[in-house]
Structures are given as structure tokens and as C-alpha cells.
Amino acid sequence: VQLQASGGGLVQPGGSLTLSCAASGRTFSTNTLGWFRQAPGKEREFVGNIRLSGNMKNYAGSVKGRFTISRDNAKNTVYLQMSSLKPEDTAVYYCAASRLSLITSEARREDSYDVWGQGTLVTVSS
Numbered sequence: 001v002q003l004q005a006s007g008g009g010l011v012q013p014g015g016s017l018t019l020s021c022a023a024s025g026r027t028f029s030t031n032t033l034g035w036f037r038q039a040p041g042k043e044r045e046f047v048g049n050i051r052l053s054g055n056m057k058n059y060a061g062s063v064k065g066r067f068t069i070s071r072d073n074a075k076n077t078v079y080l081q082m083s084s085l086k087p088e089d090t091a092v093y094y095c096a097a098s099r100l101s102l103i104t105s106e107a108r109r110e111d112s113y114d115v116w117g118q119g120t121l122v123t124v125s126s
Contacts, residue, residue, distance in 0.1 A: 001025045001115050002073070005095045008120030011085055015124070019080040021095030023084055030115075032098040033078045034107055037091035037122075049107040051076060058104050063089075085124045092119040119126065 007019040023030060033050035048059040050069045057069050068081040078095065096113035106112045 001027055001030050001097055003062060003095050003097055003115055003117035005093065005120045008093065008122045009047070010123045010125065011086060012106075012126050013085060013124055015050075015085050016081070016083040017122060018082065019093055019095075019120060019122070021078045021080070023076045023078075023097065027076045029099050030097045031100055032102040032107060032112075033069075033071075034096045034102075034113055035080050035093060035098060036110065037093045038119075039088070039091040041093075044094070046108040048080070049102065051101050051107075052100055058107060060108075076116040080100075082122070087124050090099065090122060090124045092118045092121050 002024045004022045008030050011017045032049055032051050035047040036044050038044040046060050047063055048069050050057045066084045070079045095117045097115045098113045100110050
């Protein structure tokens with residue numbers, strides 16, 4: 001499977017933005033899709049994930065209530081809807097895919113994922 005992340009850009013604090021992660025290739029082999037982000041000078045961190053079987057979702061505490069993961073099966077695309085954005089949300093956002101249906105603790109780990117997209121930059125600034 002290949003992943004293509006898109007939708008990043010410049011947004012003002014308090015604004016909203018939706019990122020897309022389009023999957024192609026052997027998409028039937030993907031069971032968990034995760035979102036991570038890496039802010040300038042910081043380690044990459046978990047944002048959220050969706051288990052495609054059962055539609056179970058998990059979020060990092062820093063984004064819970066502000067970010068929502070959704071999916072469009074017909075388009076093989078998963079979305080990260082971000083609202084009430086803060087300057088500290090500025091980062092390169094990555095989507096990643098795993099063949100496994102990851103439990104919560106596994107889904108938060110980068111090494112649980114087999115395939116990564118190229119990243120899309122989100123800048124929250126006035």
C-alpha cells in the first residue's frame with residue numbers, strides 16, 4: 001500500500017483544517033491507519049488512529065475533542081479534521097498504515113506501522 005497525505009497549509013489560531021490520507025495499492029491489507037505529527041525541533045508524536053474493522057478511534061490527549069478522524073471507504077481515504085487549532089499544533093503531519101488491528105497502546109507507537117506517507121505541513125499562526 002502507498003499513502004499520500006495532503007491538505008496542509010497556513011491557518012489562523014482557532015481555525016480549522018482537514019487533512020487527507022489517500023491509500024492506493026493493496027489497501028485491503030491495511031487494518032489500522034494512524035496520524036502522527038512532528039513539530040520543529042521535537043520528536044514525532046502520536047495524534048490519533050482508526051481501526052478500520054469496527055471503526056474504533058483513539059486520540060492523543062492534546063487533540064482530543066478538537067481533532068476527529070473519519071473515513072471514506074469508496075475513496076480509500078482517511079481524514080483528520082482539525083478544529084480550534086493552536087500554534088502548538090504546528091507540525092508536519094504524517095499518516096501511517098499497519099496490516100494489524102492495533103490495540104491502543106500499540107497504535108501510539110511509530111514502530112507498529114509498516115507504511116508511511118510523505119507528510120504535510122500545518123502552520124497555525126496569525
